[in-house]
Amino acid sequence: MGETQHIRPALSGMNIQELERTLAGLPGDAPYRAGQIFSRISRGARSFAEMTNLPGPLRETLAERFSIRGSTTLEKQEDRDGTVKLRMGLAGGASVETVLLVSEPGDRLTACLSTQAGCPLGCVFCKTGSIGFFRNLETGEIVDQVLALSDLVRDRGKRISRMVIMGMGEPLLNLPALREALDILCDPRGFGFSKRKITLSTSGVYRGILDMAKNGPWTDLALSITTAREELRRRLMPGSAGDPLDRIKEALELYQKKIKRRITLEAVLLGGINTTGADAQALADFARGLSVVVNLIPWNPVEGLDFDKQALRKPPPEEIARFRRMLESRGLGVSTRYRRGRSICGACGQLGTLPAQGEDAAVAALPSLSYNSSTDSGSQPR
Ligand code: SF4
Numbered sequence: 001m002g003e004t005q006h007i008r009p010a011l012s013g014m015n016i017q018e019l020e021r022t023l024a025g026l027p028g029d030a031p032y033r034a035g036q037i038f039s040r041i042s043r044g045a046r047s048f049a050e051m052t053n054l055p056g057p058l059r060e061t062l063a064e065r066f067s068i069r070g071s072t073t074l075e076k077q078e079d080r081d082g083t084v085k086l087r088m089g090l091a092g093g094a095s096v097e098t099v100l101l102v103s104e105p106g107d108r109l110t111a112c113l114s115t116q117a118g119c120p121l122g123c124v125f126c127k128t129g130s131i132g133f134f135r136n137l138e139t140g141e142i143v144d145q146v147l148a149l150s151d152l153v154r155d156r157g158k159r160i161s162r163m164v165i166m167g168m169g170e171p172l173l174n175l176p177a178l179r180e181a182l183d184i185l186c187d188p189r190g191f192g193f194s195k196r197k198i199t200l201s202t203s204g205v206y207r208g209i210l211d212m213a214k215n216g217p218w219t220d221l222a223l224s225i226t227t228a229r230e231e232l233r234r235r236l237m238p239g240s241a242g243d244p245l246d247r248i249k250e251a252l253e254l255y256q257k258k259i260k261r262r263i264t265l266e267a268v269l270l271g272g273i274n275t276t277g278a279d280a281q282a283l284a285d286f287a288r289g290l291s292v293v294v295n296l297i298p299w300n301p302v303e304g305l306d307f308d309k310q311a312l313r314k315p316p317p318e319e320i321a322r323f324r325r326m327l328e329s330r331g332l333g334v335s336t337r338y339r340r341g342r343s344i345c346g347a348c349g350q351l352g353t354l355p356a357q358g359e360d361a362a363v364a365a366l367p368s369l370s371y372n373s374s375t376d377s378g379s380q381p382r
Pocket of ligand 1: 122167169203
């Protein structure tokens with residue numbers, strides 16, 4: 001749909017203070033201009049010419065020196081159930097996917113955002129994990145996903161009401177950029193999202209959860225636990241092997257003390273692998289002392305993924321129902337999520353398009369996985 005190269009810096013990833021600094025000295029600038037631009041960007045302005053509340057010379061200078069967004073929609077796919085998946089082209093040639101989820105009666109629109117192009121964690125059941133890691137997204141590239149998804153519904157007089165950080169990548173390995181993006185998205189002078197309507201899903205990065213507890217963002221939290229049998233979990237989610245479950249639980253307890261809301265334990269159900277009585281018991285043991293709901297996500301088939309040399313399979317309904325009963329009989333609250341968007345691979349664990357050829361495409365080697373709370377999101381090893 002468009003070019004991916006952007007030479008001019010984009011404004012969508014700047015908060016109001018950064019915009020103020022950027023605009024200082026430009027013709028027609030005044031202290032309130034940054035707020036005006038911030039608000040127009042959040043309401044979907046695609047060009048500076050549309051910002052008719054700005055003086056002409058300022059609009060012209062902005063158009064010469066800056067772009068509004070830094071990423072471009074390359075491809076759009078729509079499922080019969082209303083789910084829309086966009087592939088966004090990023091500077092340097094990488095691409096990332098983002099999804100609009102539409103609730104059954106169509107009244108609730110949720111943006112599912114990605115935080116990394118690819119993912120370094122390599123969970124065996126996840127398409128994103130199978131394509132390798134390319135790079136962290138920048139603040140603006142996260143905000144641009146919300147802008148692009150909002151474009152799809154604005155004409156119908158609708159707006160996105162919820163966000164889930166469950167797309168490509170491990171959000172806590174790109175926390176500084178995500179934190180900045182959420183600050184922009186939650187600013188009442190612009191998008192005005194409520195942090196209570198945002199859920200961040202992590203594979204369990206211990207230091208990242210501690211960082212969130214201390215410094216925010218204080219969103220709802222979901223732990224993609226898959227199984228609480230440590231050994232099996234290590235094999236299913238090899239990238240999270242460094243953080244044992246007792247430490248992850250310790251971090252969750254701290255986080256829950258801070259947000260005082262329920263935490264979701266997500267278990268992608270893999271037929272014949274993590275649906276046994278031992279898995280149910282381990283999950284119940286892990287949940288003890290925490291206020292949780294367990295979300296069962298029957299695995300969405302992705303061709304070519306296997307475990308122990310066996311092709312992964314989706315569990316049949318009776319296996320899902322049996323596992324659910326085993327959890328409920330142990331006192332756990334359980335919901336089952338049959339993910340939408342399956343025909344376009346927009347469902348959980350199905351995101352992942354190989355990037356276009358470009359400089360980022362060459363950086364596909366897995367990085368080291370140390371956690372780094374630096375605010376320079378571009379410099380973090382993954
Ligand atoms: S499930 Fe999440 S953490 Fe695991 S590989 Fe996929 S995107 Fe990464």
